[in-house]
Amino acid sequence: MNAQTRTEMRELSYAEAIREAMDIALASDDRVILMGEDIGVYGGAFQVTGDLVEKYGTDRVMDTPISELGGAGVAVGAALTGLKPIFEFQFSDFAALAMEQIVNQAAKVRYMLGGSVSVPLVMRFPAGSGTGAAAQHSQSIEAWLGHVPGLKVVQPSTPEDVKGMLLAALEDPDPVMIFEHKILYKMKGHVPEGHYTTPIGKAAIRRAGKDLTIVATSLMVHKALAAAETLGPEGIDVEVIDLRTIRPMDRETVLASVRKTGRLICVYEGVKTLGVGAEISAMVAESDAFDFLDAPIVRLGGAECPIPYNPELEKAVVPQVPDILDAARNLAEGRI
């Protein structure tokens, strides 16, 4: 096995991939700093920053007090004046405390100032359910930020992508919000070494198919792929698109797929109503792809309730593989 092959085979977990991206950024650009609660010696609530503080010191891997609004605002101010902060929310739920700085300041200041400044800020949001942490630690709020012009919002679903998108975010002069599903942190996958970027704003076709398009986000991409594997032998050939970016959405990739298959299911974990799938559906329904639709557009989103604690309830309120299978079969067989 030569060096290159070894590189190509290298597997890292999603958390390790993020850490590697941050390591590369810290090493190559003095202006990069990490900020967040317990990201130093603790290594982050999900051990994403790990031991980076040992390598870069507490000046560059900064534990903040438990002050989400202020901490986010400090990151905005620092980004406006020469630094490139990567700000970690301990759980994306706590971003509810910092919406002011994210939305009223970071997202708008460039526009409000007529383009005279930019905010090269990266924020990381550990998101989603599945850890038994209940309603205040399990939300998927990417739709809120996806609704805000001035932000870019991504949801990488693989170790390779999260590294590449984090590095792309750091090269982006505008604020980029990265939603990381907590259940993905331990997922392993191929991750190229060194510096590379994965484009923000481009969806990925994870599986080509001709009968039915599934557009999924984050963890749901993997559930959609699992469903597609089952459906293939049943004669339902599913195209699975990993949306990857919520804002700006990759219209063309989605529409092209729908024009081909004529059937669409959107799968996302956030609450169904006004969640990401609403936009995907509406984007298709208002496009020329509408004419290619052979059936209604199905959405599988989170149930209309907070995330419950009990593990069985917790599973029941977000889409699972059997839900996708049911929806796909119904759709393919014209029962919808």
Add this chain to the structure above:
Amino acid sequence: MNAQTRTEMRELSYAEAIREAMDIALASDDRVILMGEDIGVYGGAFQVTGDLVEKYGTDRVMDTPISELGGAGVAVGAALTGLKPIFEFQFSDFAALAMEQIVNQAAKVRYMLGGSVSVPLVMRFPAGSGTGAAAQHSQSIEAWLGHVPGLKVVQPSTPEDVKGMLLAALEDPDPVMIFEHKILYKMKGHVPEGHYTTPIGKAAIRRAGKDLTIVATSLMVHKALAAAETLGPEGIDVEVIDLRTIRPMDRETVLASVRKTGRLICVYEGVKTLGVGAEISAMVAESDAFDFLDAPIVRLGGAECPIPYNPELEKAVVPQVPDILDAARNLAEGRI
């Protein structure tokens, strides 16, 4: 003119209608209190509370310090323990500071506690653009709260409705969020005297029509009606639905209309992407009404930018009557 006719003819402004509802509530229920910044002697930034403090005193019409997060949280705590607060944000934009208490606490506490408590809280959000107050004082963020189970979210468009929905909200044991478009405050209309309620969760058909359905919210209802008046003589008979409630959405009224007309335009002021119209569109596209659609579903939403200061730009970034006319003609004439 007898007394009843006089009553029926009575006109109030939207702001006066809100004030009358609060007056009725304060007079009839000791547990009702008003909270907000400068709602006392100042009368509220938009003069909605007006002189109520003179009638009910500062114990029941409470000026809060400029502490949106804390103020909202106090209202949540008070609602949990026997009071019925009506909390005014001075501008809906500042709710970004209080998302934690609104979303993580008010919306979820009943569910998280297994139903053992409820939060009879009403919050009022002066919203929208058109006042030259620029990006941090002009947003339409109802889609954020519409995405949150546990909340009810309404956008009354007439003086009569805002009074009735505020009184309905006060009878509702769960938290109700009322988005009031600032431009509507001075709008006059018929308002019945005394106590009555307007149901939360029911849309209103403001104009019946057979060719095309427009579902609009808040101020856009009036623009849609103006457009419909122009379109009628052109032979395009428009049905205008005032959505009124964002959460829970009145599926049946919208679907019935689309089944009849086969064409749908959603008009809303919030940013188009992931705004309220995305949900309306997706709701239709996944329903049996899909089969009745003769054309793509058109959305007219706010532009993908913060609200600019310059008045001409400000108008340009939200839907106006000519935009609705264009969209309706294109749709009716099969150009979409």
Add this chain to the structure above:
Amino acid sequence: MADAATDTNTPYAIRTYSPQRLKDALHKMFLIRKFEEGAEDSYTRGLIHGTMHLSIGQEASAVGSCMSLSDEDKITSTHRGHGHCVAKDADLGKMFAEFFGKETGYCKGRGGSMHIADPSRGNLGANGIVGGGLPIAVGAALSAKRLGTGAVTVCFFGDGANNEGAFHESLNMAAVWKLPVVFVCENNRYGMSTSTARSTAVKQIAERAAAYSMPGVTVDGNDFSAVTEAVDAAVARARRGEGPSLVENMTYRWRGHSKSDRNRYRTKEEIAEWMERDPIVAMSKLLVDHKILTEAEVGALEEDAARIIREAIDFAAASPDPKIEEATRDVYTEGAAA
């Protein structure tokens, strides 16, 4: 110590509370300890799905702070809330059932450890959001004042929470409106891994009371009597309508922050030192010294607590899970107006 009750050196708690109430207090402290140990054990045995925040080492603060409260009085609690629940007379079976995610739990299995509440006892609930309970406590105090119930609210929060904006806004409003609320800071020296020295620009959090013109006092939070003395005074002040106070209980959590903690931010020596200052040992000694209990009676109390916890765990384990089809129940009030 011939006549403790009249001795001016007699600790406040001994002077103030009946032997029965003091025994009950020690019993509650044992209950908390055993609850936490039972929780930990259940976790290790895989019976628990999420995480948990144990309050072992902080029992005097929880129980001492609630001594002068009745069921009408309210508390708001934190993510580290088991002790507060027990102190406010929660049913242990329902607590464990909640912890196990069962339909018989306080939250019918929907809330879990971080949301246990017992409104019937005035416990408005634990909170997963650091600082989330602070304004809610102020709101409860506003209700009490406005409705004239005479109730006081005790608001528990951690040293880490004191850097949240919600702390500032809440203490300010409580003071401006002279509300009957007592802010009890359980300063266990760390918010997760971050020491107060690295997070908080003041030596003692009680010093911040001055910024709200309210009394602030720091006490040994492992000394039941000291906690009681400080909080009782603050509660009495609140009941007299004189407004809020801040009490800072210096204490320590023996365990890691939660199950993901590698304990890298503190030394074994520090932990050992604080374990020497076990609040339960100190309370037991206090009651024995003042002849309220014998050593044997202390042992019996502990054993009784252990038994109750075993029964609570058994109850929880035998309880039914919630029904899947009821996952979205209780989002809204059934039969509500709209």
Add this chain to the structure above:
Amino acid sequence: MADAATDTNTPYAIRTYSPQRLKDALHKMFLIRKFEEGAEDSYTRGLIHGTMHLSIGQEASAVGSCMSLSDEDKITSTHRGHGHCVAKDADLGKMFAEFFGKETGYCKGRGGSMHIADPSRGNLGANGIVGGGLPIAVGAALSAKRLGTGAVTVCFFGDGANNEGAFHESLNMAAVWKLPVVFVCENNRYGMSTSTARSTAVKQIAERAAAYSMPGVTVDGNDFSAVTEAVDAAVARARRGEGPSLVENMTYRWRGHSKSDRNRYRTKEEIAEWMERDPIVAMSKLLVDHKILTEAEVGALEEDAARIIREAIDFAAASPDPKIEEATRDVYTEGAAA
């Protein structure tokens, strides 16, 4: 006053700044006054679409607080920010053009009065969110420290803003990290209609500095020299790496909060009393008393300021509007990576 410069009773500003700089300072104060009057007049004449917040009466605070700052130093400002802009050497034409919503304005007509900024002069901008600038100022100070620029940030905010959580979180972080930032509270006694007595649980906001172990001082904000003395000391301290300070300038806004204000929360007498304490009259007298200017020269400065403002208004009025088709420009950086 034979030899003012050596008299120990000589005010700080006179001792510290050259006659030219003092003249410039008074000139700036006139510019602010005339700017605000011009703004008000333009509003009355229907040239302005939105609202505005005038700082007439607060000129000494704005100008005095920026005396020891260079273009490298930063400020963050508030909704009542015109004075800060002028103090930080903004171009008056661009300011008025922004106020009129023109393409030639500081924000190309996108921002308006509440968002005027001039990053080239270190002015990070006014802010429509009360308290919004506080953490941003701390971030700017963090950059300065980390990048070793030696720059200091002056963070303006109002008495009303001091009750926002952002105030607490910002001062705490600045103190914990010893950042070069000076928090300048312009206490004009009201946040909109709400007096500090009804909103703030402490008599002087500077007292809150103790909660962050930083120096806090209250000065007569209408006394240019007093403001300068306090802020200069705080800036020097920040430059020495000794961390943040809080300076409270007691002042008063003569006009209503904004155009919707009925002035019901204060008396005519109170307003009149404060108008007696006009900071510009006081500054003029100071410079005349110390023979830095004659009465006639003061008059000439005022007239010059009036002329500049007239020209600025003419420039703005004659400037082109933004193009409608460019309404969504500058949301993102053009040609950005993604």
